[in-house]
Amino acid sequence: MDSIKEDIKNESFERIYLIYGSESYLANRNRKMLADAVVPPGDTMNRSVFSGKDIRIKDIIGLSETLPFLSPRRLILVEDSGFFKKAPSDGDEFLEYIEHIPGETVIIFSETEVDKRGRFFKAVGKAGKTVLCEEQKEDVLIRWIGSYLGGSGKKIRKTTAALLMERTGTDMYTLKNEMDKLISFSGEREEITGDDIDKACVLNIRSSVFAMIDDITAQRQKQALERYYELVLLHEAPMKILVLITRQFNLLLLAKEMSAEKMNYREMAGVMKIPEFSVRKYVSAAGRLSRQRILSAVKDCVQTENDIKKGLINDRIGTELLIMNYSAGTIEDRPE
Numbered sequence: 001m002d003s004i005k006e007d008i009k010n011e012s013f014e015r016i017y018l019i020y021g022s023e024s025y026l027a028n029r030n031r032k033m034l035a036d037a038v039v040p041p042g043d044t045m046n047r048s049v050f051s052g053k054d055i056r057i058k059d060i061i062g063l064s065e066t067l068p069f070l071s072p073r074r075l076i077l078v079e080d081s082g083f084f085k086k087a088p089s090d091g092d093e094f095l096e097y098i099e100h101i102p103g104e105t106v107i108i109f110s111e112t113e114v115d116k117r118g119r120f121f122k123a124v125g126k127a128g129k130t131v132l133c134e135e136q137k138e139d140v141l142i143r144w145i146g147s148y149l150g151g152s153g154k155k156i157r158k159t160t161a162a163l164l165m166e167r168t169g170t171d172m173y174t175l176k177n178e179m180d181k182l183i184s185f186s187g188e189r190e191e192i193t194g195d196d197i198d199k200a201c202v203l204n205i206r207s208s209v210f211a212m213i214d215d216i217t218a219q220r221q222k223q224a225l226e227r228y229y230e231l232v233l234l235h236e237a238p239m240k241i242l243v244l245i246t247r248q249f250n251l252l253l254l255a256k257e258m259s260a261e262k263m264n265y266r267e268m269a270g271v272m273k274i275p276e277f278s279v280r281k282y283v284s285a286a287g288r289l290s291r292q293r294i295l296s297a298v299k300d301c302v303q304t305e306n307d308i309k310k311g312l313i314n315d316r317i318g319t320e321l322l323i324m325n326y327s328a329g330t331i332e333d334r335p336e
Contacts, residue, residue, distance in 0.1 A: 021133035025172035084114035
């Protein structure tokens with residue numbers, strides 16, 4: 001991403017770029033920033049956009065060979081082509097052409113999924129630049145949250161920013177939308193507080209399910225069931241909730257085992273593939289249960305899912321019974 005900023009600053013552009021990755025906010029921002037620097041958005045004569053799976057290679061090449069009109073450059077933006085996941089039948093023609101793209105043409109591919117082993121990915125990496133936009137680390141997101149809110153004259157403490165991520169997740173589009181809500185909700189006040197987040201922001205499903213697991217491990221059965229019923233009322237499928245419950249118990253098991261090995265939070269975050277601030281929550285919740293009990297919960301989750309798939313029990317009832325059993329505090333540890 002820094003390389004894109006450098007190209008824009010120097011007004012020195014590669015002939016071809018690939019912007020890809022799971023963090024769509026970053027990918028879209030970088031694509032727009034680069035595209036607008038190559039050719040201004042109002043210049044429709046020199047900007048062409050292709051989108052979807054029915055893009056023809058010969059159309060891209062034809063436009064690429066067309067001289068720009070009253071402009072130093074021509075921009076071709078290709079979105080979600082799928083070329084980098086599965087090469088098209090006429091892909092060889094484009095691979096041969098990449099080395100001959102005119103100096104006045106800039107082609108930008110924007111893709112969600114790519115195969116780094118594929119010929120398209122390797123060819124673009126050799127002839128131009130590939131830019132990965134992936135989920136950002138906790139400290140980077142905290143700085144971004146502070147910067148985004150600061151642009152609207154607001155301030156937020158690091159601990160409060162961490163609370164916002166804990167509640168809404170780390171997807172940057174979701175965070176942006178929730179920050180926009182907070183800016184409006186806080187009115188004339190300068191500082192965004194934890195109370196603002198509690199009142200204005202909505203838990204995402206993963207955060208809701210973790211809150212449910214927290215209630216289960218603390219044996220708060222009434223609250224755990226209320227959270228489950230709320231998710232069902234919001235039309236979340238019971239099977240999806242069960243899958244997430246299973247994931248949460250698996251993470252608790254990891255947290256339990258790594259805590260026993262005296263691993264630090266940063267190391268644990270790397271293994272669990274979750275932000276460091278979330279690790280602390282899992283360690284705390286796992287501390288309430290024995291390893292055997294967590295393992296039993298994982299096994300019962302899998303068994304419940306299998307019973308639902310076999311038609312032995314209704315999905316809503318099966319998930320509800322699991323929550324009731326493990327929030328009641330009456331299950332004995334079972335042998336492995």
